[in-house]
Amino acid sequence: MRSHTLLRGPSRHYQYQLSSLIKRQQTAPKLQRSRMSAATSGKGSLPHQMRTAAEPRQNRLYNVRLSHIEQVNPCVRLLQLTIPPEVQNPDDSSYQESDQESQPPPQPLTFLPGQWLDVHIPSISNAGGFSITSTPADAQVLPSLANQDSDAVQAIVNNDATGLPPLNPDGRPPYVELAVRAAPSNPASAWLWKPAEEILGSELAIRVGGSFVWPPSGVRLGDVRNVVFIAGGVGINPLISMLSHLNNDDEATTTLRHPSLNIRFLYSTKLPQPDKATTPTTNPEKRLDQILFLSRLREIVNIQSQLRRLRIALDLFITDLDDDTRGVSFDDLRIHGRRINADDLRAAAISEDGTIEPEKTVCYVCGPPGMTDDIVGKLEGLLGGGERVFYEKWW
Numbered sequence: 001m002r003s004h005t006l007l008r009g010p011s012r013h014y015q016y017q018l019s020s021l022i023k024r025q026q027t028a029p030k031l032q033r034s035r036m037s038a039a040t041s042g043k044g045s046l047p048h049q050m051r052t053a054a055e056p057r058q059n060r061l062y063n064v065r066l067s068h069i070e071q072v073n074p075c076v077r078l079l080q081l082t083i084p085p086e087v088q089n090p091d092d093s094s095y096q097e098s099d100q101e102s103q104p105p106p107q108p109l110t111f112l113p114g115q116w117l118d119v120h121i122p123s124i125s126n127a128g129g130f131s132i133t134s135t136p137a138d139a140q141v142l143p144s145l146a147n148q149d150s151d152a153v154q155a156i157v158n159n160d161a162t163g164l165p166p167l168n169p170d171g172r173p174p175y176v177e178l179a180v181r182a183a184p185s186n187p188a189s190a191w192l193w194k195p196a197e198e199i200l201g202s203e204l205a206i207r208v209g210g211s212f213v214w215p216p217s218g219v220r221l222g223d224v225r226n227v228v229f230i231a232g233g234v235g236i237n238p239l240i241s242m243l244s245h246l247n248n249d250d251e252a253t254t255t256l257r258h259p260s261l262n263i264r265f266l267y268s269t270k271l272p273q274p275d276k277a278t279t280p281t282t283n284p285e286k287r288l289d290q291i292l293f294l295s296r297l298r299e300i301v302n303i304q305s306q307l308r309r310l311r312i313a314l315d316l317f318i319t320d321l322d323d324d325t326r327g328v329s330f331d332d333l334r335i336h337g338r339r340i341n342a343d344d345l346r347a348a349a350i351s352e353d354g355t356i357e358p359e360k361t362v363c364y365v366c367g368p369p370g371m372t373d374d375i376v377g378k379l380e381g382l383l384g385g386g387e388r389v390f391y392e393k394w395w
Contacts, residue, residue: 045185047126047127048118048126048127048128048129048188049118049126049127049129051129052129052209052210055209055210055211056209056210056211057118057207057208057209058207058208058209060107060207061120061205061206061207062083062087062109062205062206062207063084063203063204063205064081064082064083064084064175064176064203064204064205064206065081065082065201065202065203065204066079066080066081066199066200066201066202066204067080067081067082067173067175067200067201068080068200069196069199069200072179072290072292073272073290073291073292074182074272074273074274075181075182075272075273076179076180076181076182076234076272076292077179077180077182077192077193078133078177078178078179078180079177079178079179079180079192080175080176080177081175081176081177081178081204081206082173082174082175083109083139083173083174083175083176085141085173085174086106087106087108087109087174088108088109088139088140088141088174089108089141108139109139109174109176109208110136110139110208111132111136111139111176111208112136112213112214112215113132113135113136113213113214113238113241113242113244113245114131114132114210114212114213114214114238114239114241114242114364114392115131115132115208115209115210115212115213115238116129116130116131116132116208116209116210116238117129117130117131117132117176117178117206117207117208117209118206118207118209119178119188119192119204119205119206120204120205120206120207121188121191121192121202121204122203122204123191124187124188124191125187126187126188127188127207128186128187128188128189128192129188130178130179130180130188130237131178131179131210131237131238131241132176132177132178132208132237132238132241133177133178133179133237133238133240133241133293134175134176134177134241134244135241135244135245135248136245137245137248138174138175138176138177139174139175139176140174141171141173141174142171142172142173142174143171176206178237179234179237179292179293180192180193181234210238210392212238212364212366212390212391212392214242214245214246214364216362216364216388216390218387219362219388223359223360224261224360224361224362225260225261225262225351225357225360225361226261226262226263226264226349226351226357226360226361226362227261227262227263227264227361227362227363227364228263228264228266228345228348228349228361228362228363228364228379229242229243229263229264229265229266229363229364230266230267230268230340230345230348230363230364230365230366230367230375231265231266231267231268231269231366231367232268232269232366232367232368232371232372233268233269233270233367233368233394234292234394235365235366235367235368235372235392235394236267236269236292236293236366237366238366238392239265239364239366240293240296240297242364243263243265243297243300243312244296244300246261246263246310247300247303247304247310249309260311261309261310261311262311262313262351262352263310263311263312263313264312264313264315264347264348264349265297265312265313265314265315266315266317266340266344266345266348267294267297267314267315267316267317268317268319268339268340268367268371269291269292269316269317269318269319270318270319270320271287271288271290271291271318271320271321271322271325272287272290272291274287284324284325284327284328285328287325288325288328291316294316297314297333298314298330298332298333300312301314301332301333302332305332313334314332314333314334315333315334315336315344315348316333316334316335316336317336317338317339317340317344318335318336318337319337319338319339321335321336321337340371340375342378345375345378345379345382346382349361349363349379349382349383356382356383358383358384358385358388361383361388362388362389362390363379363383363388363389363390364390364391365379365389365390365391365392366391366392366393366394367393367394368393368394369393372391372392372393376389376391
């Protein structure tokens with residue numbers, strides 16, 4: 001699954017909603033965040049909603065349908081939650097004719113890259129908390145091209161002018177995507193890991209929350225030249241939403257269009273272990289493909305190498321790199337058989353002229369608590385403070 005570029009601009013209502021959301025997030029107080037992202041730490045952990053009680057939340061629940069499940073590796077599933085199209089299209093004429101006298105049009109679901117969802121499952125008392133891994137563009141209706149000029153349709157579908165992946169000419173409904181790690185001790189995760197045939201099509205309710213977002217609060221985007229993303233394990237979830245959003249280049253939602261933006265993405269993880277119930281994956285390249293969102297990251301790097309709009313460098317740190325995988329190399333990323341260290345952070349924060357310019361740099365960190373604390377402390381030392389270092393912990 002990949003992010004889709006819209007075939008038309010967002011509605012004025014959508015632009016207004018997202019603009020208002022950005023303003024609210026940018027004026028919200030900066031919080032020290034610590035919450036579960038895909039699983040709890042075991043028995044005795046506080047429920048997600050209690051753990052995140054101090055975080056901002058929207059005041060509306062949205063009904064969605066679990067429409068697609070994809071197994072990334074033995075430990076992680078990607079889930080698509082489809083939003084009713086009429087919710088995202090309040091200006092739709094069919095809705096106005098039938099409902100405008102009886103009730104106001106529904107407010108579209110909007111979010112900022114990096115936010116998470118309270119996921120309410122009817123049979124579970126406490127909501128689960130999961131980071132959104134898709135983009136705001138994916139939550140809009142992608143219309144069918146059936147009635148459009150055939151030559152124009154072919155050009156758009158093939159994305160000849162942009163170099164972006166092909167699009168579906170039949171359109172698609174709006175959705176949000178989640179990456180959910182297997183966690184039997186977490187009731188919401190355990191339910192979402194039931195056999196696909198038992199839960200596909202189920203109706204759930206979701207609420208958007210969180211303050212770990214792009215664009216960064218309190219920062220003039222026009223001054224930003226260097227962006228550093230650092231992910232540990234499933235801490236990549238909110239960061240893949242941010243990078244995919246920047247890759248989309250949607251003027252109404254990206255809010256940053258600068259031809260000389262440098263992005264360094266440092267991703268620390270372990271190799272997925274083969275599922276003992278199936279044939280083990282021995283091909284080292286296929287094992288790397290099972291790393292959560294690695295293929296999506298590489299796709300974005302390759303797209304931007306053609307468009308030359310964003311300069312992205314991708315470094316993968318595999319803490320349990322074995323001899324078979326150690327010999328694999330790619331042109332679009334560098335693989336390291338170790339953890340991220342202080343030299344890596346310094347290299348990521350350095351500008352083109354070889355200096356560190358705090359006023360032109362923002363850093364985002366998401367990972368396990370110990371890793372996050374260590375890296376945030378080092379980055380604050382490099383940048384002379386924490387105003388431009390944003391982080392979120394998971395465990």
